[in-house]
Amino acid sequence: MLREAVLRDEKDFSACSIFGMMSPSGKRVNGEPIIRAMANMRERSNGLGGGFAAYGIYPQCPDLYCFHVMFDDHVARKQTEEHLRRDFEVCDSGPIPTRPCDGVENPPLLWRYFLLPRSTDDCDIGEEDRVVRVVMEINVKVDGAFVFSSGKDMGVFKGVGFPEDIGRFFRLEEYEAYLWTGHGRFPTNTQGWWGGAHPFNILDWSVVHNGEISSYGINRRFLEMYGYSCTLHTDTEVVAYAVDLLLRRQGLGVEEMAAVFAPPLWSEIDRMEEGKRKLHAALRQVYGSLLLNGPFSVIISNRRQMIGLTDRIRLRPLVVGSGRDFDYISSEEAPMRLLDDTVSETWIPWGGEAVVFELKEEAVPELTVPIEVFRSEVPLAARGTGRAEG
Amino acid sequence: MISYLWPRFLVERDLRRCIRCGVCTRQCAFEVHHLYEEEDWVYSDESACVGCLRCVTLCPTKALVVRPNPTQPPPNANWTTEYLQNIYKQAETGGVLLTGMGCDKGYPVYWDRMVLDASQVSNPSIDPLREPMELRTYLGAKPDSLEVERVEGRPVLHTKLAPQLELAVPIMFSAISYGAISYNACESLARAAAELGTFYNTGEGGLHRNLYRYGKNTICQVASGRFGVHADYLEVAAALEIKIGQGAKPGIGGHLPGEKVTGEISRTRMIPRGTDALSPAPHHDIYSIEDLAQLVYALKEATDWEKPVSVKIAAVHNSAAIASGIVRAGADIVVLDGIRGGTGAAPTMIRDNVGIPVELALAAVDDRLRREGIRNRASLVVAGGIRCSADVVKAIALGADAVYIGTAALVALGCHVCQRCYTGKCNWGIATQDPRLTRRLNPDVGARRLVNLVRAWSHEIMEMLGGMGINAIESLRGNRLKLRGVGLNQEELEILGIRHAGR
Incomplete structure (x- = not known):
């Protein structure tokens, strides 16, 4: 069973690589560059988890919720579909396209559903809250089913393996997005579990995270009071839910959120x-119960923003850079240099200082950027995948 | 009637060391030691000895040893010395057995069955000697969310928070009344609280006018006897506390024997000199939860909604449901006082048999308030049996916002936990009103000792937090993953909400 594959620790002890790239003007690029970026930081992960979030990949139906779900078996799938039909009209569904790939073994059943919420008489609860509730219900109640992506015009692709292998497994070169985030995991204590890989997602929010959140125990209990069930047994999940609570439900700004996650010292206040x-x-x-204490760097994204943040004493790396078309947030500087020779300036933000890249108001995420935009001299495709093949 | 009691302690005097200086005779208010100067002889009447070690501590030549009396009744697992002596006492007096301080029975101390976590490799521990480590704590009701408005692009706080108490360390001094303890002891607590940036609690005995200057660091208690409660008293406090119950004697009111009601105390409490101050068991205006709500709001109204109102209950079987009601009744702070909580005077049977360990009550209450989604609405403070900084850390990890220390504070002032506070003869000048005894406690020294204690504990708490890789106390609060049980059964683990060590 999916959840039983997890050790009891309920918490991730990982050192990881994180990478995010976003075009403020909405230019879209396929999954190839970020796969190469992740491959470049291969030694920061150990093959026990990799994943990507991509925004702008379903332009044909940007207003439908797209659920990516993993199942142990078709029984779990049928049960889940019953759940979904109760609250949604299922406009389209089917397996997520994958290809066999060395280094990716025993994948669960991977399906996706394009969903239109049914109108309801229930006036107490908004549409997004209902979506959150359905996700929580499936993840808690349906044994062997796990919704790992639930936003609009975006999707999370993740699993057990090195990120570059996971990227190829999910055929990410076939998707085009204006905002990509990626994650390679180096867990020290959790067995490989597909649901435990990053990014973590709820609605449009996704989080990739490097670190160990020592305050997990109380972060989780605080979120439980607001109806979030932490089913994933990892600390990154709490970041995703905390973001959802603070920004979407309670309407705080990104600055305030950063001041909650990584607050200034009292002496500074x-x-x-x-x-x-x-x-x-x-x-x-x-x-205070949402202070994320312990070493972390995260990239939090939604359809319009990419936000980078480290803990308040900056115990994990985070580098920020800007190129001609894309802005980058990364664990290391090397991969952004590898991808993009237009990156002119890079800097390291202060601990607790949120770095926010936003989609321009007028940006319409439609244009497709040819891969050559990054480097003119050698086509990317000719340069291999960056994996340690030799 | 001949007393069948035999001495609990033996007093042994090394005659080669004793210089017949008479210190022991002057120090012992229980009149154990008698100096016969003509005969060059000191006689010790062991039957009066309570084991407070005042004479041992002050003897200039260290000539004295006080130890438990090896004379015992015939061995019997049921009829131990304690039960026999209690029966003799009652057969001789017909009275209720009285005692002082907290329950001394061997009920499980769950603090000692929990161990703490520390970081290794995957997250770095933090060194509090070199890096910031924050213990500041705010007590009071918190809203479920904050509203922040944008004014010219800048965030401006729109929500008005309920009044909060700011604690530099999450440790306060428990309610101990003036009357139960001496003026000098009260002043020591008040001055220490002010210096430490925390709070002490007046208990139910009112507040001596001289101590009004420490009002900013004073929590004034309103108990069922309403002793010393008047407008100025409410006005001067930083917060008000309604005492419903006390861990040492759940279900009954406070007791102050008339022997301790001297002139100053009668003035402060507003009762006649020499009368027993016996608080009614319940508040006679609180027979139900809605009555409590009325008193909570009456106190808030009386103080212009400027002060947090706390409600203190003894930890009993259904504390969780009661605490939930208290929060819904408008309390800003809920205090749980466990079975090991101290007292100046309580019937022995009640002290030793009524109530539950505070660790279990704390876990149950914190869980319940979270399940109901109202944990934000009130802070949770625990009292009763906090003995060291590790107990504080464990209490906070279980879910407390802060702790009260009572016995530990008195021990810092010299108390040796002889449990005779109700006699008014405290040789350490703490639980007494006898001017000959009270002047033994110098408030300058007393305050210094308390400040030292809490500072030392703060350093230790910082070290433990740093070891866990945490640099702010709020990340420990309710973080039960930082605790593991040792030698606990499944049910205990479940109640405490922690896993067993090794898991």
Whole structure:
């Protein structure tokens, strides 16, 4: 069973690679570059988990929720579909296209569903809250089923293996997105479980995370009060749900969210001017249980933003860079240099300082960027995958 | 009537060391030691000895040893010394057995059955000597969410928070009334709380006018006897606490023997000198939860909604449901006082047999409030049997926002836990009103000792937090993954919400 494959620790101890790239003007590129970026940081992962989130990949139906679901067997699939039909009209469904790939073994059944929420008399709860509830219900109640992607015009692809292998397994070169994030895992204590790989997603939010959140125990219990069931047994899940709670449900801004996850020290707050001090003090008083304590760097994304953040004493690496068409957030500088020789400036943000890249207001994510945009001299396709093949 | 009691302690005097200086005779208010100068002889009446070790500590030549009396009744697993002596006492007096301090029975101490986590490799431990480590804690009701408005692009807080107590360390001094302890002990607590940036609690005995200057660090208690409760008293406090129950004596009110009700105390409590101050068992205006809500709001109204109102209950079987009601009744802080909580005077049977260990109550209450989604609405403080900084860390990891220490604070002032507070003869000058005894406790020294204790504990808490890779106390609060049980059964683990060590 999916969930039983997990050790009891409920928590991820991992060192990882994370990478994100986004075109503020909405230019789209296929999965090839990010696969190469992840392959470049191969020694930061150990083959026990890799994954990607891609935004703008379903332009034919941008207003339908697309669920990516993994199943142990068809019994779980049938049960899940019953659940889905209760709240949604299923516009299209089918297996997620994959190809056999060395290094990717025993995949679960991988299906996707394009869903239109049914209108409802239930006026207490908005559409997005209903989607969250259905995801939680399936993940908690249906044995052997796990919804790992539930946004619109975006999708998460992940599994057990090195990220570059997972990328090929999911045929990511066939998808085009204006925002990609990727993750390679180096878990030290959890057995390989497909659901445990990153990114973690709820609605449009996805999170890739490098680190260990020592405050996981209380972050999780706090989120449970707000109806989030942490079923994935890993600390990154709490980041995804905390983002959803703070930004979507409670309407805080990214800055405030950063101040909750990685707040300034009290000694710094005490020195702020009054309005700011009151705000930061209140954020810590009210959301102290969501402080993400311990080493982490994360890339949080939605359809319009890519946000990078490290813990407040910056115990994990995060480098930011901007090229002509794409902005990058990465564990290391090398992969952005590898991909894009237009990257002119790179910098390391302060601990707790959120770096936010946003889709321009007028951006319509339609244009497709030819791969050559990154490097003119050698076509990317001719340069291999970057895997350690020799 | 001849007493059948035999001495609990033996007092042994090394005659080669004793210089007949008379310190022991002057120090012992129980009149154990008698100096006969003409005969160059000191006689010790062991039957009066309570084992407080005042004489041993002050003897300039270290000539004294006090140890448990090896004379015992015939061996019997059921009829131990304690039961026999209690029966003799009652047969001789016809009275209720009285005692002081907290339950001394060997009920499981769950603090000792839980161990803490530390980081290794995958997340770095943090060194509090070199890096910031934050213990600041705010007590009071928190909203479920904050509203932040954008004014000219800048975020501005729109939500007005309920009043909060700011604690520099998550440790406060428990409710101990003026009357139960001396003025000097109260002043020591008040000054230490002010210096530490935390709070002490007046208990139910009112507040001496001289101590009003420490009001910013004072939590004023309102108990069923309403001793010393008046407008100024409510006004001067930083927070108010309604005492429903006390861990040492759940179900009954406070007791202050008339011997301890001196002039100053009668003035502070607003009762006649020398009368027993016996608080009613219940508040006679609180027979149900809605009555409690009325008192909570009456106190808030009386103080312009500027102060958090706390409600303290003894940890009993259904604490979780009661605590939920208390939160819904508008309390900003809920205090749970466990079976090992101390007292100046309580019937022995009640102290030793009523209530539950606070660890279990804390876990159950924190779970219940979270399940109901109202944990934010009130802070949770635990009291009763916190003995060291590790107990504090474990309590916070189980779900407490802060702890109260009572016995530990008195021990810092010199208490040796002889459990005779109700006699008013405390040789350490703490639980007494006898001016000859109270002047033994110098508030300068007392405050210094308390400050030292809490500072030392703070350093230890920081070290433990740093070891876990955490640099703010709020990341420990309710973080039960940092705890593991040792030697606990499945049910205990389930109640505590922790896993067994090794898992």
